[in-house]
Amino acid sequence: MSKVLEIKDLKAKIGDKDILKGLNLDLEEGKVHAIMGPNGAGKSTLSKAIVGHYDVNVTDGEIIYKGKNIVDEEPEERALDGIFLSFQNPVEIPGVNNAYFLRTAVNARRKHLGLPELNAAEFLREMKALVTELGMKPELINRSLNEGFSGGEKKRNEILQMMMLEPDVIILDEIDSGLDIDALRAVSEGINKMKDGKRSFLVITHYSRILDYIKPDYIHVLKNGQIVHTGGSELVEQLEKEGYSSFEEK
Amino acid sequence: MKLDILNALDSSSLLKEFNANSSKSIAASALAKIKVPNKKTEKYRYFDIEPLVSKDWKLCEVKEQNVEASGKKIVIENGALLNSGDIDGVSVELAEFSDIDAEHFDGLYFLSHLMAAKAIVIRCSKDCSFEIEHIYTSNECLINYRVVILVDANTHCQVSDSFKGEAKGSFILSGYDIFVSRDASLKFVKTHTLNSANYTPIFTSRYKVDSNANLKLSSFDFAFDNGLNIFRVELKESANIDASHLLYATENSKYGIVSEIVHEGKSSTSSQIAKSILDKKARGIFDALIRVQNSAKWTKAHQNSKSVLLNSGAYMASKPQLEIYIDDLEASHGSTTGQLDEKQLFYLQSRGIAKDDAKKMLILAFAHEIIATVDDEYLANKIYAQFEQAYYGTYELDCMKTCNSCEESVLGIDQ
Numbered sequence: 214m215s216k217v218l219e220i221k222d223l224k225a226k227i228g229d230k231d232i233l234k235g236l237n238l239d240l241e242e243g244k245v246h247a248i249m250g251p252n253g254a255g256k257s258t259l260s261k262a263i264v265g266h267y268d269v270n271v272t273d274g275e276i277i278y279k280g281k282n283i284v285d286e287e288p289e290e291r292a293l294d295g296i297f298l299s300f301q302n303p304v305e306i307p308g309v310n311n312a313y314f315l316r317t318a319v320n321a322r323r324k325h326l327g328l329p330e331l332n333a334a335e336f337l338r339e340m341k342a343l344v345t346e347l348g349m350k351p352e353l354i355n356r357s358l359n360e361g362f363s364g365g366e367k368k369r370n371e372i373l374q375m376m377m378l379e380p381d382v383i384i385l386d387e388i389d390s391g392l393d394i395d396a397l398r399a400v401s402e403g404i405n406k407m408k409d410g411k412r413s414f415l416v417i418t419h420y421s422r423i424l425d426y427i428k429p430d431y432i433h434v435l436k437n438g439q440i441v442h443t444g445g446s447e448l449v450e451q452l453e454k455e456g457y458s459s460f461e462e463k
Numbered sequence: 464m465k466l467d468i469l470n471a472l473d474s475s476s477l478l479k480e481f482n483a484n485s486s487k488s489i490a491a492s493a494l495a496k497i498k499v500p501n502k503k504t505e506k507y508r509y510f511d512i513e514p515l516v517s518k519d520w521k522l523c524e525v526k527e528q529n530v531e532a533s534g535k536k537i538v539i540e541n542g543a544l545l546n547s548g549d550i551d552g553v554s555v556e557l558a559e560f561s562d563i564d565a566e567h568f569d570g571l572y573f574l575s576h577l578m579a580a581k582a583i584v585i586r587c588s589k590d591c592s593f594e595i596e597h598i599y600t601s602n603e604c605l606i607n608y609r610v611v612i613l614v615d616a617n618t619h620c621q622v623s624d625s626f627k628g629e630a631k632g633s634f635i636l637s638g639y640d641i642f643v644s645r646d647a648s649l650k651f652v653k654t655h656t657l658n659s660a661n662y663t664p665i666f667t668s669r670y671k672v673d674s675n676a677n678l679k680l681s682s683f684d685f686a687f688d689n690g691l692n693i694f695r696v697e698l699k700e701s702a703n704i705d706a707s708h709l710l711y712a713t714e715n716s717k718y719g720i721v722s723e724i725v726h727e728g729k730s731s732t733s734s735q736i737a738k739s740i741l742d743k744k745a746r747g748i749f750d751a752l753i754r755v756q757n758s759a760k761w762t763k764a765h766q767n768s769k770s771v772l773l774n775s776g777a778y779m780a781s782k783p784q785l786e787i788y789i790d791d792l793e794a795s796h797g798s799t800t801g802q803l804d805e806k807q808l809f810y811l812q813s814r815g816i817a818k819d820d821a822k823k824m825l826i827l828a829f830a831h832e833i834i835a836t837v838d839d840e841y842l843a844n845k846i847y848a849q850f851e852q853a854y855y856g857t858y859e860l861d862c863m864k865t866c867n868s869c870e871e872s873v874l875g876i877d878q
């Protein structure tokens with residue numbers, strides 16, 4: 214089975230605090246990986262490290278994506294190459310039109326892939342179809358990016374971006390938090406639609422509910438900056454029953 | 464002619480110096496008292512006034528000439544009326560003008576009036592919308608002229624103020640005296656790109672807003688060189704001013720606003736918002752006072768200045784001030800200066816948008832709030848274009864940035 218993303222002995226700090234402490238994780242092509250772990254364990258930090266967030270200072274180890282170490286790459290290079298992170302807390306950007314922003318992003322990616330850019334009409338038609346699918350209010354695409362969006366609207370907007378950008382590796386940081394039942398179903402369906410046997414997913418969550426929908430191939434337990442256990446979907450039940458204490462740090 | 468030597472003269476000698484008749488005596492005595500500014504003058508503390516007042520200027524003669532009267536635009540070239548336009552309800556004439564603001568704080572306001580034998584007086588007696596275009600072509604001289612706008616009672620007008628031309632090394636001393644009569648309204652939108660090594664403008668104005676009248680003042684200044692906008696506003700009972708200022712300054716430009724808004728009448732309201740984007744070694748100026756006199760009970764006054772510095776050499780002199788002589792009012796002011804938001808920048812980058820493009824997006828977004836106050840969509844788009852031209856050096860027409868009508872037609876959004 215080929216690996217799209219290999220994280221090798223990753224150590225990272227935020228400020229002068231060690232957060233990731235020699236983390237190892239491989240993402241397989243076409244598979245859904247879930248990460249669960251206690252608050253503050255370093256899950257969001259891991260996802261930020263993968264996309265090159267300025268908060269995270271990688272001090273050691275490698276992140277190999279499609280065969281090359283991307284630790285020193287700019288965030289936009291990683292994105293253009295197909296890495297996507299749905300943020301736990303998407304930022305609001307007043308004054309940047311949501312549709313205009315997304316078309317700029319989509320066309321940057323298309324250009325990078327050698328595809329022709331979409332004009333406004335083509336883009337809007339595609340976007341509109343997805344907006345309906347996700348059960349988003351159509352007016353959201355004419356508003357400023359995430360500004361005044363409810364928590365659930367922000368999450369759906371992240372999924373909309375994911376679907377439009379068609380990335381190869383998708384990291385979802387607590388996409389299910391704050392979603393109502395219908396939103397959770399719509400978002401999960403969106404994610405499932407993206408499964409094509411090649412694309413890989415890294416789903417960070419605290420709840421088993423979303424995993425019922427998107428059926429992970431692997432569950433990883435992240436504790437104190439390391440992956441301490443990896444198993445199949447049966448692990449969810451054990452975690453629900455016993456919590457994280459039975460999983461020891463290495 | 465050197466301007467600073469005028470400070471030696473008393474008011475009657477000032478009148479003589481400019482061959483002015485007694486209609487200018489208010490200007491002469493005020494100037495004799497508050498003087499032509501120099502580097503110690505408080506209101507000019509952030510600006511380089513010295514070179515302008517110490518230079519020996521050749522005066523640009525304002526010729527009275529045949530005035531055209533066609534189109535929807537009033538055109539003024541080097542201070543002379545070129546075209547008075549053919550606008551329904553709007554009359555334009557050259558006239559002696561004496562109703563100046565004796566309380567003005569600016570010496571150059573009085574000097575400008577003293578020097579201008581006649582003013583271009585524009586009277587709006589019907590609802591109207593038109594443009595005033597200022598063209599400058601004379602190099603190395605002092606171009607002084609005055610424009611007066613009278614908006615009659617219960618009349619609603621929009622004026623778009625624009626600028627053209629090259630007048631290398633010249634000093635433009637000008638400004639408006641605007642009277643918005645009772646129950647009338649005026650939307651005044653000024654858009655000015657000042658290229659480097661061109662002229663230096665000092666616009667020094669007064670706006671009088673009568674009871675129940677409304678003045679909406681929007682200024683868009685894109686500056687590569689020095690210039691100053693000075694104004695004083697009087698608000699009568701239940702009068703309102705909404706002032707929004709967008710400044711983009713770069714290179715070595717020192718540019719900005721020095722203003723006073725005076726609440727004279729009760730229940731008057733004012734709001735003044737400045738947004739400044741400063742690059743390279745530019746210095747932005749927002750030195751703005753709102754004064755609430757003891758006659759002005761139940762007023763509301765809000766003032767805010769936000770600046771973004773794009774370069775460590777850039778600087779913002781932001782001094783919003785409230786001076787209040789009563790307790791019965793609602794007032795606030797604030798000022799922030801910072802860099803672009805790192806989180807926002809990262810978010811855009813994480814979607815594959817290159818850092819420079821992401822920065823441009825955020826700058827445009829910052830400006831958006833001010834540009835969006837212009838409700839005339841055609842004008843707003845022109846301002847976007849002019850801003851982008853100044854900021855990017857090019858302008859790429861993309862309706863999605865500013866309007867959503869095409870989306871509406873594609874998407875059929877009609878709620």
Ligand SMILES: Nc1ncnc2c1ncn2[C@@H]1O[C@H](COP(=O)(O)OP(=O)(O)OP(=O)(O)O)[C@@H](O)[C@H]1O
Nearest residue numbers: 227228232250251252253254255256257258259268
């Ligand atoms: N910007 C920051 N400054 C200081 N400390 C930070 C910062 N970001 C994260 N941390 C710290 O790093 C540790 C790991 O945080 P992280 O957000 O990765 O946890 P998490 O596993 O995602 O938790 P949760 O389940 O609550 O989302 C925490 O102790 C947190 O306080």
Ligand SMILES: [Mg+2]
Nearest residue numbers: 256257258301
């Ligand atoms: Mg987290």
